[in-house]
Amino acid sequence: MKLKSRHLLGLEGMSAEDIGLILDTSVSFKEVLERPIKKVPPLQGKTIANLFFESSTRTRISFELAERRLSADVVSFAASGSSVSKGETLKDTARNIEAMKIDMVVIRHSSPGAAHFLSKVVDANVINAGDGAHEHPTQGLLDMFTLREKFGSLKGLRVCIVGDILHSRVARSNIIGLNTMGATVSVCGPATLIPREIEKLGVEVYHNLEDVIQRVDVLNVLRIQLERQESGFFPSLREYHRYFGVTREKVSKASKPVTIMHPGPINRDVELSADLADSEHSVILQQVTNGVAVRMAVLYLLGTS
């Protein structure tokens, strides 16, 4: 039992067996997180660098927590206040990491392919924590883990990803991963925010949220970046909320309960209504808890092989 790659750069090209192994291993780490002492020793003596070239709170904290709970030594770089803001290239940063004998690197970067590039120039295991609009594999994995925990299996599960699909790495990783695991994936959003030819990834496209709600088990609601309005992707937040905002009223029309997910941070009452975010059908906080377990599983599987 071993992952085929020594890096986690994306879910594209990853086999169902490998995804299954990560999800199964996450179950064990979830149990560890419920113990009074949540620390286990498998990565003792390993050093992990977190390179966050783009701001992030949840993902960075989740990774750091996962690393520390596996007993690794952790160093974190943030874009502001490091040499990155002084104009150092990614390759030079990587070389410096190498010189400091770091075993694993977690990288978040605004350029698609940054993690891939890093994996070519350093010996360390590289984990992609989000690269531009390309992929965010651990988010995809934790979403799948949360769904598998709730529904027992991903096979045949109908999931719709709602919102800004165009700029979303979360959407891409979810679509690829869920398809590999046999779920049926659709996307829904304004035409300006749905990439052309997205059907080629194996998804159905909807522009009417009320239609799609009738046909799915799960809505994964994406964050609307407020600056997208200024770039003219949609006329106003109010209009966006009216047509694509997920509300209790719209969801209550479905013949059976729909599970609500959100990768965070939520714009309450924009893409998702506040009462629904806190309702019994929401698994948003479970996603956060599971994020640590899933990241522990990935770090453990890559770090001990």
Next chain:
Amino acid sequence: MKKTKLFDQAGLKRTINRLAHEVVERNKGAEDIALVGIRTRGEHLAHRLAKTIQEIEGKPIAVGCLDITLYRDDLHGRLDQPQLKSTEILFDITGKVVVLVDDVLFTGRTIRSALNALMDIGRPATIQLLVLVDRGHRELPIKADFAGKNVPTSLKQEIKVLMSEADNEDAVYLIDPPDQGNT
């Protein structure tokens, strides 16, 4: 390859019976006793022991199982990654007499890992070690409090414990390596 049967089904049952009585005798009853089996054969053994102790004492006894993978000292540099399973100890071990149960005691490294894993879960009053077969060759200062059978072995030999919960039969075999001369 030579296979010698050390226990058959009836023999295994008698030994588990004896071990259960020894645990109760040493601890003057089953009060505060909890059995923790090391995955996977130790877990099955712990359940059988618990059932027997329950029959002797007439009271239910707490049983859990421990996965020691994360605590192994040979986790790095192995060709094959051991499959990680979950620890399931659904009771507080603090203050309990924990009887750690495993099928074979060999180098003692598994037990070292298990002790560390247990300490991270709670603070037992004492930990006692029960094994079905003690085959010698310790690499750490660890000894069993209760042993089903002491079997002197060579390093090349293998002890195979089969339990019907996971295998097709109840038996313990001593397996000699293939004869070098006849290959």
